[in-house]
Amino acid sequence: MKRIALALATTTLLGGPALGQRTAPAPVKVDPAVGKLRDKALDDHIAYDIVEGLTTEIGPRPEGSDPQARARAWGVARLKALGFRNVRVETYTLPVWERGVELAEVVSPFPQKLRLAALGNAGATPPAGLTAPVVFFETFNDLLNAAPGSLAGKIAFVSNSMQPTQDGSSYGSQGIARFAGPNVAATKGAAAIVIRSIGTDHGRGPHTGSTNFAPGVTPIPAAALSVADAENLERMVKRGKPVTLHLTLTPRQIGTRESGNVIAEVPGTDPNAGIVLIGGHLDSWDLGTGAIDDASGIGITTAAAKYLMEAGRHRRTIRVVWFGDEEMGGIGGAAYARAHANERHATAGESDFGADRVWRFETNLPDSARAVADRLAVALAPLGIVRGTGVGGDGTDVGPVLRTGVAAIDLNQDGTRYFDYHHTPEDTLALIDPVQLRQNVAAWTAMLAVVADAPEEIGPVTPKG
Amino acid sequence: MKRIALALATTTLLGGPALGQRTAPAPVKVDPAVGKLRDKALDDHIAYDIVEGLTTEIGPRPEGSDPQARARAWGVARLKALGFRNVRVETYTLPVWERGVELAEVVSPFPQKLRLAALGNAGATPPAGLTAPVVFFETFNDLLNAAPGSLAGKIAFVSNSMQPTQDGSSYGSQGIARFAGPNVAATKGAAAIVIRSIGTDHGRGPHTGSTNFAPGVTPIPAAALSVADAENLERMVKRGKPVTLHLTLTPRQIGTRESGNVIAEVPGTDPNAGIVLIGGHLDSWDLGTGAIDDASGIGITTAAAKYLMEAGRHRRTIRVVWFGDEEMGGIGGAAYARAHANERHATAGESDFGADRVWRFETNLPDSARAVADRLAVALAPLGIVRGTGVGGDGTDVGPVLRTGVAAIDLNQDGTRYFDYHHTPEDTLALIDPVQLRQNVAAWTAMLAVVADAPEEIGPVTPKG
Structure with missing residues (x-):
């Protein structure tokens, strides 16, 4: 809000136009293929199928548990069946607390x-x-x-x-x-x-x-x-x-267990352009079945990547990560960042705030890539998504990557009812609104379509404070 | 719906007026004191206090349990403090099942x-x-x-x-x-x-x-x-x-325990005119704290009776019963009917369908007391309550009394959300909407004001099938 107030004050002092008389921005050109892909994603069923599958066939997936291990195997099979490349589990160990x-x-x-x-x-x-x-x-x-x-x-x-x-x-x-x-x-x-x-x-x-x-x-x-x-x-x-x-x-600490991140890729044509990193987390609290936290994030980002795969060649490699362990401090994200410290990432973003609609996007793209954000704004607007006035860069799982200077693109979900259910027994499939879930998939698809093919160089950036 | 269809068909066959052209009914006179008492009850706090007290100070009140015994003592103290007469517990025994x-x-x-x-x-x-x-x-x-x-x-x-x-x-x-x-x-x-x-x-x-x-x-x-x-x-x-x-x-059957109905009265001036019996039930399921099932029914009927007490002399004795045990088959209501088989009741009605607003009333008043129902319709209409087309006479607790030929007056609560919470852990004070609760108290107050002073003889009636 400080930024808005300052802009208005400056305008008034200089005798510039009042808010209702602002000059039009320069026109932005977005490849029509982006809109087509986005709108096709509004018919998505992949995200719902993943949420339905994880909640029904696995259920709660607490950190370091047997169900979580089954969920990794389930994920590998599902990602391979969807046609992703380089599907694998990257393991790590973690201390486990049990209720x-x-x-x-x-x-x-x-x-x-x-x-x-x-x-x-x-x-x-x-x-x-x-x-x-x-x-x-x-x-x-x-x-x-x-x-x-x-x-x-x-x-x-x-x-x-x-x-x-x-x-x-x-x-x-x-x-x-x-x-x-x-x-x-x-x-x-x-x-x-x-x-x-x-x-x-x-x-x-x-x-x-x-x-x-x-x-x-x-x-x-x-x-x-x-x-x-x-x-x-x-x-x-x-x-x-x-x-x-x-x-x-x-409750008790039961010692060290093995866990892992499930990773899949859609290779791009330019290995030097940096990876577009997206994902959600596979673990869940033990009380519910982890539908909105965070099977939905996994489903949304996986479905969007699948639509980019189907659309054919694009410049940047898209990497989808089903982060293994987020709930107890982001151990999966930290393990990912350690394992991939020597790779170039162009952008990173995660979906981990439920399954209700995306209402806003925020980035910390550098000025050199401002045109990417402008195209994002145009591509996302038909979904009712506004361009935020803040700086992007949130997320427990992508946080460690972002802190190395990778650009963030946050697609913010509406959290109005999220904390009615967050971390409770009520986090089940019943909370998923399929229409809002599809809007999420369309938003991520549009984002990927813009970013993966952007000719601009992206990053490094100054990490959010 | 069958009754409506029949009435319309008859009208059409006889060449009578269509629905939009019905003739006006005869004017009904209602004592202005009724409306004043009803509207005063819209400021009620007694019903909420009772629900708040029972859910906070007692909590779940399963049949035959210690908390239920405490709730009876709590009720006796509260009813005496409110100024009711003849406050007592009428005991009986019942078999008890325990989770x-x-x-x-x-x-x-x-x-x-x-x-x-x-x-x-x-x-x-x-x-x-x-x-x-x-x-x-x-x-x-x-x-x-x-x-x-x-x-x-x-x-x-x-x-x-x-x-x-x-x-x-x-x-x-x-x-x-x-x-x-x-x-x-x-x-x-x-x-x-x-x-x-x-x-x-x-x-x-x-x-x-x-x-x-x-x-x-x-x-x-x-x-x-x-x-x-x-x-x-x-x-x-x-x-x-x-x-x-x-x-x-x-679970197991733990044997026979003592329980009881808590009873209080507002004496009328004419002991031969029959008792107006109202109430709710004190027991609750063990999972929640029994706010909408049925502390609210107790609170609503008790508050309404209190307003009649405050208004001064009226013809019929009003008897409020906090029925001891409803959930396992209506043992409290059956015990009441046995104990009071030789008394004359004019009408009976219970509040046991939550705390949302009354939307309809139905009776089985005989033709000789049709004027009472007409006055009820006029007195309740300002609260948004319609006159139903069915026959009144529901209720587990008052059922045994109704089956002896006592007239029923049902004030039907809106049950649209009732079965979202009924018999679950979620039945707590949080479900109580104070505005709708007060509308209930006003409805019961208006009903009592009309019925307790009605000069007509009421009953016996043919019980609902």
Whole structure:
């Protein structure tokens, strides 16, 4: 918004045209083949088939699990059947955390069970659980302000609530209670922490997700209450009587396991033009079947690459990666970046924000490739996609590649309802709207058609801050 | 609809006016005090406070449980605090069924866990579970057509799907898979049965509810898969390979327990005019906190009676009953009818279909009291409530009283979203829309104001078939 305000102020000071009288931009020429390919992709069924297949034939695909290994084999077979080249699994190892028993019960003053889910990397209670008084924090900042040692022997309860946003920005500001809350509570002596789920619904499905403890801090039991249960516990607390919880959480670190990224390519004609890297992630949380997080991202990017393959020769190689492990800190993306540090990438982008429509695109293309972004704007506009005013470069899986100076092209999905379901048992095929899914495929197809054949050199760029 | 069609046909045959030219009805006079009381009730907070209190301070209230006993004590205290007279608990005993472990897992061909909930009265698997092939039935009628003995050693899976209806009529036609499916499967030799939840959502919260086995039929394990899980299992079945399930369900009958109806009154001036009986039920399923089923019905009817109390003297005694046990077959209502068989009731009606707005009313008032229904129509119309073309007389709790010839007044709530949440973990305070809840209170207040003071004699009537 700062950029817009500045532009308007400058215009007014110089006596230039007001917003309604802006001069027309220079015309942009886009190869008509791009629009044809884009519109053909609106009839896509490949993306839906992949989401349907992964959720039905595999189901939940937690990091380092057997189902995830089956999913890699499933992916290799599917990608080969679709005609991709150089299909393979690139393996790596990772530490694996596994969910155990999870039970919570208000002991007093209003005995009843609460629904919750442990956070990834959380510590465990004794097998029989622990009973402790609750200390209530309305916001994460309140927890930060708690005196050192003040939580000794107590269960911290942070109930900060999250609002839906189209761009998902509330995940950063509200998600901090999950990302950092357990570590903060541990350093202040808490026996355990429960947070209100980082979610925008009011239902009973808890939102899990990973958390992290600083080196030297012993992980404490940490879990997210469903939003409905957090609201209930908050009402109990606000009645003014001391509230005691009994909590049983028995997750554990089970050691190192092998995992891997599934990779497929559509070769281009110019090996020196840089790779166009796209993809989503194959792992999912264990509670749902990982439809919108992130079978859809895999389906969308794979389908788009397939349409480029069918269209015939193009300049740049398109590489589709089904990143193996995203949820616990982006281990798959980091492994990919290490393995491919010596290759030239032209652009990178991932689809990992559900399956609702793309509403905006943002890039950090250098001025020398500004014409590429202009053509993207024209090619994407018929899908109802606007050109953002910010700088692209988000994504956990492509992040490590982007940070080496590769240009980012972000196709931003509408996140308004994403956090109603994110990391909950509700993440199933039922959430997929086939019409919006196809719009995604068309957007990625148009992007690939523009970028893979762009005659301009792309990059290196300055990575987003 | 048959009645409407007949009326129109008759009119046309006799050369009477077409629908658009109907003659105006005779004017109806309603005491202006009725409208004032109704509109005051639109500012109600009593109903919400009761729902909030029961869901927060008690939570789930399964039949024969300790929380349900606490809820009776809570109710007595609340009703006395509100100023009601003759507040008491009328006890009775009932057999109690209790949920145990419930786990389901597809063993092959696509291993993954499924979410389900045992049905009330269901039998148990061995403690370690049972593994058996699935026999798929798309509809309940398909199950009925299965050959005797054809299910021996197998798990029947009935996946009939339910559509939302405003009047809830789909519960009867689709609910039969739950009410009768387990008994049918048992008689055909099935080792167990799973059904698609009787629900109109596509989520992961299974819809429980009671089922029944005929005398002499040994209860088999019986459970409802969440709709999302049933859809997933159906997709697996339709891929054509044999599907094997592992099922662990350990519910049990725990014997006889004491329970009771909580009763309160607003005395009228004419003890011979008959009691106006209203209420909802205090028990709830164990998965949610019983907000829309049926703390709301208790709150609505209690609040309405309170407004009549505040308004001062009226002819008939209003009796509010928080029926103790509805979910497993209406034991509370039956106990009430037995205990009060020698009292004269003028009318009876219950609120047990959620907390969304009242859209229609129906009665079976005799012709001698037709003027009462006419005044009800006028008094309820400003709330957007139409006069139905059917015959009133529904309700599990008031059913036994109605069957003795007491007149029914049904205030029908909009059930369009009711079966998204009914009998699931999602039945919590979050579902309560305060504006619609208040419309309910206003409707019941207007009804009571008209009926409690009606000079006409009401009843006996011919019970609905």
